[in-house]
Every structure is written in C-alpha cells, then in structure tokens.
Amino acid sequence: MADEVVVLRNPGAGKGRHRGSLPSVLERLAAAGRPVRVLEAGSAAEAEAACRQAVAEGAGALVAIGGDGTVHLAQQAVAGTGVPLGVIPAGTGNDFATSAGLPVDLFAAADAVAAALRDGRTRSLDLARLTTPDGQTRWFGAVLAAGFDAIVNERGNRMRWPRGPIRYDIAVLLELARLRARRYTVTVDGESRELDAVLLAVGNTSRYGGGMRICPDADPTDGLLDMVWAEPVSRATLVRIKPRVYSGTHITHPKVRSLRARSITLATDDIVCYADGERICPLPVTIEAVPGAVTLLA
Structure with a gap:
C-alpha cells in the first residue's frame, strides 16, 4: 500500500x-x-x-x-x-x-x-480548518463565502427550476432585489468586533466561483487567512464592484476592506457558508490557518 x-x-x-x-x-x-x-x-x-x-x-x-x-x-x-x-x-x-x-x-x-x-517531489501549502459550533471540522483550500455569494448559492441550490447554471443567474437577480447588509460579529485573533457587510469572504488562496480573485493577495504559504468584505452599498454599487472581482481590483474600492489573521470567527443570523463551492453549515464558524497542512505533488 x-x-x-x-x-x-x-x-x-x-x-x-x-x-x-x-x-x-x-x-x-x-x-x-x-x-x-x-x-x-x-x-x-x-x-x-x-x-x-x-x-x-x-x-x-x-x-x-x-x-x-x-x-x-x-x-x-x-x-x-x-x-x-x-x-x-x-x-x-x-x-x-x-x-x-x-x-x-x-x-x-x-x-x-x-x-x-x-x-x-512535493511542496507544502496551508489549508484552512473550519470548526462548527458542535465541534465538527472541515478543511478548505480556496475560499469560504459568507455573504452575498453564499446567499445566492443557497437560493440557487434550493431552486428546482430552471435546471443548469441559469438558475444561479436568476438567484443573483432575486437576491439583489432584497439586498441588505448583515451585522457580523467577527473575532480576529482573539479580538472581537462588529461590522456591517453585504459581501464577505475568507481566503486561504485568492480565487472562488470560477476565477473571481475575491482575496487577491491571499498567499497559501504565509500561515495567514485573508478576509475581504464590502461595507453596506446600494444594489447599483454592488453590481459595479462585482465584475472587478475577476481582476482583483475591487480591493481598491473605498467600500471594500481587508485584513489578515491566523484565526477568524464569523457569526451572523441566517447565512449558510460555502467553502470551495461546497455547502458547509450555517454561521457561526471558526476558521484557522494551518501552515503546511497539505503536501502537494508538484
């Protein structure tokens, strides 16, 4: 073996x-x-x-x-x-x-x-370890979504019609119509704060959603997580910000913020988080960067 x-x-x-x-x-x-x-x-x-x-x-x-x-x-x-x-x-x-x-x-x-x-020949990369309130753990290598994109995924996954990717386009439109900021309690390396956001993601690496560089500066060898969020904005402003995520230039928008940390706990009501595109669980969750957790053949 x-x-x-x-x-x-x-x-x-x-x-x-x-x-x-x-x-x-x-x-x-x-x-x-x-x-x-x-x-x-x-x-x-x-x-x-x-x-x-x-x-x-x-x-x-x-x-x-x-x-x-x-x-x-x-x-x-x-x-x-x-x-x-x-x-x-x-x-x-x-x-x-x-x-x-x-x-x-x-x-x-x-x-x-x-x-x-x-x-x-191998090289080591960090992974993020996610812990749920009941003590279950999951690992993810890319990005955890816990804001607008997670809400869209959850709605799209519940839809039975139409079939195929178009249902996610419809889910985007439906969720834009009811867009509102959420109040998050965020604990960053042991220090708690509250923030309001419409879009929020935590990245071990930079990309999610098929090439969107939501956490453009995330480095899977630095032992840190990158958290990026958009403060409360109008529907029109969010629509203007979203295309910039593909190039990573959204990070320069005055309503977009970021931080780095070893450990982040996210809590808010009525949001199911997704990691690596997979449904994980409702918030709250705690995410920790684990240096060298995966050995890649590369």
Whole structure:
C-alpha cells in the first residue's frame, strides 16, 4: 500500500467533458512506475469515506481528478497526514489548482503529477480548518463565502427550476432585489468586533466561483487567512464592484476592506457558508490557518 497511488475521480466534473479521458490519465500516472487504483463511490459522502479509508490503510498518494469539489473531498482525507495529494483539474472552475500554480490542462497536470511521484517531489501549502459550533471540522483550500455569494448559492441550490447554471443567474437577480447588509460579529485573533457587510469572504488562496480573485493577495504559504468584505452599498454599487472581482481590483474600492489573521470567527443570523463551492453549515464558524497542512505533488 505504501507505494499505491489511489485516484478519486468525478466523471461528471466539467459537465462530463473529460469523462472519456480517464484511461489516458491513468496511463500517464502509471508511468511513474507505481500501482494505481481508482476508488469507487456513488456519492460525495462515499467518496470522502473511501479517501479516508485509503489514507488510513497506508496509501502512498491520493490523486483527485475533478473540480474544486473533488479536491475538497480529497483534502479532508490527507490534511495533516503528510500523504501527498495530486490534483488533476477537470472541473469548470479549478480555483484551487489555479491559485496553487498547478497545471490546468488535464494531461499536462497528469504528467506533472507522474513526474512528481517518480522524482519524490512535493511542496507544502496551508489549508484552512473550519470548526462548527458542535465541534465538527472541515478543511478548505480556496475560499469560504459568507455573504452575498453564499446567499445566492443557497437560493440557487434550493431552486428546482430552471435546471443548469441559469438558475444561479436568476438567484443573483432575486437576491439583489432584497439586498441588505448583515451585522457580523467577527473575532480576529482573539479580538472581537462588529461590522456591517453585504459581501464577505475568507481566503486561504485568492480565487472562488470560477476565477473571481475575491482575496487577491491571499498567499497559501504565509500561515495567514485573508478576509475581504464590502461595507453596506446600494444594489447599483454592488453590481459595479462585482465584475472587478475577476481582476482583483475591487480591493481598491473605498467600500471594500481587508485584513489578515491566523484565526477568524464569523457569526451572523441566517447565512449558510460555502467553502470551495461546497455547502458547509450555517454561521457561526471558526476558521484557522494551518501552515503546511497539505503536501502537494508538484
């Protein structure tokens, strides 16, 4: 098992456009000269459990083929263990891979992971560890959304019609119509304050939502989290700020603020937070930067 490379794949990632590429990817991974095994799972919960079991049984490496959600599942198993993680982006956003400077082409990424396996080449990156009020923990590698974008995700995920990404566009319009600032209690490295915000995110890396650089200065090697928020603004101003998030220039807007910290606790009413694009839980949550929590094959 110590030499075995265990692969978690999401056939539906990226709208299934890489579904037929798995044999070629596995062939490239096998070029590292180590046994390769693909995990079988019928749901996200089963996939996470399979990853945890493989790591517990002594897998030599875990490789995630998919988007940010697949990488998120794999991180739950390898965080803090030293078991190397390979990332082969196959999703629509691939924000963690992009922020971490990994190849985003499917086959180039597979070749890079194989070369790292063959040469024993790794590097360490920070992860964020999130703790819920009942003591449950989750890890995330990219960004946690806890403001307008989280509210839009929650509405979009509840909608049964229309199908596809357009429902999130509709959710944006519906939530813009009822836009209001929320009062947050934020504890930053042990010091509490209250702030009003319409948009709020905490980043280990810079990107979320398929390329939006919401925390443009976040560095996953500095042992710190970046929190970015927009103070109360009108609908029109938020609509003007949002496109600037793709380039990261929103950070210069006079209504946008940021800070860095090792630990951040967020509390407010009626917001469910999302991390790496995955639904986590209603606030409050505590987030801590954990230096070197993941070992990447790179």
